Amino acid sequence: MLQVNIKNLIDDVQCYQTVRELRWPDGVACPSCESQHLIKRGFDDTEPARQRYACHNCDRRFDDLTDTIYAGHHQPLRIWILCSYLMSLNLSNAHIAQELDLNKDAAHHMTTQLRHGIVSNSPSSTLSGEVEYDEVDIVAGHKGQPDEVANKGAGADDGDSKAHGDVARLKARNRRSLA
Numbered sequence: 001m002l003q004v005n006i007k008n009l010i011d012d013v014q015c016y017q018t019v020r021e022l023r024w025p026d027g028v029a030c031p032s033c034e035s036q037h038l039i040k041r042g043f044d045d046t047e048p049a050r051q052r053y054a055c056h057n058c059d060r061r062f063d064d065l066t067d068t069i070y071a072g073h074h075q076p077l078r079i080w081i082l083c084s085y086l087m088s089l090n091l092s093n094a095h096i097a098q099e100l101d102l103n104k105d106a107a108h109h110m111t112t113q114l115r116h117g118i119v120s121n122s123p124s125s126t127l128s129g130e131v132e133y134d135e136v137d138i139v140a141g142h143k144g145q146p147d148e149v150a151n152k153g154a155g156a157d158d159g160d161s162k163a164h165g166d167v168a169r170l171k172a173r174n175r176r177s178l179a
């Protein structure tokens, strides 16, 4: 039987476009000063779809992946994008690892990072709206923090994880009401 590998169907240009839309929904902005007065400076030497920029305001040089979780990883961007997509289908880490030919540790590392948002220095920027997680996933994400999960049950949770849980619950409700 013919094997179709999803990794061969993904276009790098679209992947970089997706990253730009996720991290800069209002248009590309300088990661240092947020100015949108930029100069495009060609493309990365090894990744032809990766746009480089220079900030006209503060002279910062950056590219599409600067300050994102994708920078400095050896996995190609399309593997990260596919990982996000498979997470949105509620696939387990083991299943994602199998689909993308990753070892289990790599898949776990990537899904953990993706849950915390794609811009590494800005915890408020997340994939919400693009990728939805069920509440089950949120709780599973706190595997190493049993106290926090226990507190959640007692309604005494705080901060970030509660907000995400609420979003997940809201989305679960919305899905049900649409069904």
Ligand SMILES: [Zn+2]
Residues within 6 Å of the ligand: 030, 031, 032, 033, 034, 035, 055, 056, 057, 058, 059, 060
């Ligand atoms: Zn700047």
